[in-house]
Amino acid sequence: MKRFLSFASLGMLLGVVACGPNPADRISADGIMADVEVLAADSMEGRGAATEGEARAAAYIAHRFAEIGLEPLGDSYLLPIELVGMTKDVAASSLSIRGPSGPLTLDNDGNVTFWSTAEEPVVDLRDVPLVFVGYGVEAPEHEWDDFKGEDVAGKVLLFLNNDPPVQERGEPLFAGDARTYYGRWTYKFEQAEKHGAAGAIVVHTTESASYQFSVIGNTGSRRIWQRTYRLDLLGWIDSTLTERIAASMGTDLAGLFDLAARRNFAPRETGYRVTAHVETDIERVEAHNVAGVLRGSDRTLADQYLVYTAHYDHLGINPDLPGDDKIFNGALDNALGTAAVMATADAFVAAQPRRSVIFAAVTAEEGGLLGSSAFVAAPPVPRPQIVANFNVDSPQVFGVTHDVAAIGLEMSTLGEVFAQVAEQHGLRPVGDPNPNAGSFYRSDQVSFAKAGIPALYLQAGTEYVDSLGFDPRDRKQRHYHQVTDEIHDEWDLEGTARDMRVLFETALRIANADTQPRWVPGHEFEEEWRELYTDDPNER
Structure with a gap:
């Protein structure tokens, strides 16, 4: 029978303190910046998954893991995964x-982007009806x-x-502002x-997506x-095109949102056809x-x-x-997160925690969380032995704040600690600063959460x-x-280092606790947690 961390046990857990020099002091702004400068350099060629630039970055991270004192998980720090890559011939393709x-x-x-995931070299659609499904x-x-x-x-x-932004009996039917x-x-x-x-085809509006069309506008290229999923055609269109479609249906874009927010909504022909x-x-x-372990x-x-975890690809x-700069350096997203995790590994080596800690720089996050999904699907240790995930993606970069943020704060005992x-x-602990963005589902922690493993995702405070x-x-x-995601003069990594020290102390207390963390009662991943960890089926 396993022992799990209850909310009542937090007080005892929080009494655990380290003696001697504080290992958290090893997490410094200068140390983090030194690794960012390497990972975000032009020589890394934007660290695209399965490219020479990624290979250079992976070799550097493996070198740093060895230098810090982590062991490989097996024969190498490098854990290979297979990816199926599909690149549209832009000149030969049409919509x-x-x-x-x-x-x-x-x-x-510009106002539309499209591609295919059918895994076929040529796909043709001719006069296929476009149906609005809300x-x-x-x-x-x-x-x-x-x-x-x-x-x-x-x-x-x-x-x-x-x-659907639906309210019934004064309460949101789904999660309200939280996607x-x-x-x-x-x-x-x-x-x-x-x-x-x-x-x-998904309709883009900045309000519904929480980001501008330019973020996804060149996906098809x-x-x-x-x-x-395998589909002949996937795409995004912007709001101006959707207004034209809505007009042919006798309404406007706002009217489409209104129609789709009703319980009696059913699919509707748009009058448009796709070729x-x-x-x-x-x-x-x-x-x-790339992964290393501290036993x-x-x-x-x-x-x-x-x-x-921190994804190192971009x-x-x-x-x-157009222009001279064609490299997506990904300094904030996510060379900074990767560097911050390496600094944290150094602190853990000094702390010598009771539980083991794996530090994983995962690839292909930008392609759809593929590296972390592969890690969880075929982990280097048995999955039930992984008790928590701490993910760092695009952390604080503009200095120190009065607050410190973590997405998933209210979801598990990790957030309580x-x-x-x-x-x-x-400091004032806060949850998701932008819940409408659905950020918990947009980075690598969700790969762990969907398997039942409690996860926490560090974010930047705003005060x-x-x-x-x-x-x-x-x-x-x-x-x-954008190619402008580079190291900028306004960067102040003192905030990065401070936030990472808070996350380190949190993880250290979890690592040293007698009991392991769990989701709060009734959470959407609680059933997966029970299936993963509970020995007795009667307790599931």
């Missing part, structure tokens, strides 16, 4: 969406069904992004495949990594996660593992970009001690997934 008033004016990667949600727990049994096989489905998995674009594509559709020719180069390649000091707990190089540590340092003179959210958004 037409024609309606009652003629064709839409499509600007490839949010495309089937949620039996809410008795919500956007399809109403209608046959949409062989058609192209038009989806709204996000969850659930039903609101993720990946769910929309999965739904299209489930219903036998030929394709899926990049190499796409296969996920769990597409997509030529795709398909390749199977090997990429690498626990307690014989009774050393076979349980905490896992720190978007590589796009030679077709994190809040206690923050408060002991005089800056010193006035910045600019809007930090706007500044991040401007550089997100």
Whole structure:
């Protein structure tokens, strides 16, 4: 019978303190910056998954893990994974969406982006009906069904992004401002495949997506990594094109959102038809996660593992970009997170925790969390022995704040400990600063959570001690997934180091506790947790 961390036991756990020099002091702004400068350099060529740049970055991280004192998990720090890469031939591919008033004016990667995941070299669709399916949600727990049994096989489905914003009896039916998995674009594509559709196109608005079209606008021109769905056509269109489609249906874009927010919604023909020719180069390649382990000091707990993750891949190089800069350096996203995790590994070596700790720099996050998914699907240690995940992706970069943020704060006992540590340092612990973005489902911690493993995702606070003179959210958004994501003069990594020390102290207390963490009662991943860890079926 395993022992689990209850909320009542937190007080005893928080009494664990280290003697002598504080290992957390090894996490410094200068040390983190030194590794960022290497990983975000032009010589790393944007660290695209399965590229020479990724191989250079992986070799550097492996060298640093060895230098810090971590052991490899097996014969090497490098853990190979297979990726199926698909790159559209932009010049040879075409898309037409024609309606009652003629064709839409499509600007490839400007107001529309499209691709195929059929794993076929050539895909042709001709005059396929475009059907509006609202949010495309089937949620039996809410008795919500956007399809109403209608046959949409062989058609192209038009989806709204996000969850249905429905309130009943004064309460949100879904999660209100916090996006659930039903609101993720990946769910929309999965739904299209489930219903036998030929394709899926998601409507982009900045409000519903929480990011600008430019973030995903060139998806169709990049190499796409296969996920769990195969469809002839996938795409995004912007709000201006959707207004044209809505007009042919006798409404406007706001009207489409209104229609889809009703329980009696059913799929509707748009009057538009889709013709597409997509030529795709398909390749199977090997990429690498990089992982090292610090063995626990307690014989009774050393076979349980905490896992720190940070994705080290980014978007590589796009030679077709205008201008001289064609390298997506990914300094904030996520050279900084990777460097911060390496600094944390050094602190753990000094702390000598009771449980073992794995530090994993995972690849292909930008392609769809593929590295972390592969890690969880075939972990280097038995999955039930992994008891917690701490993920770091694009952490604080503009200095010290009065608050410290973690997504998943309210979800598990990891968040309880994190809040206690923050408060002991005089900081205000906060959850997701932007719950509408559905951030818990957008980075590598969700790969662990879906398997039942409690996870916490460090984020940047917003209450800056010193006035910045600019809007930090706007500044991040401007550089997100752009070649301008580089080290900038306004960076102040004292905030990064402080936040990582809070996360380190949290993880150290979890690593040294007699009991392991768990999700809060009633959480969406609680059943998976019970199946993973509980020996007695009667307790599931």
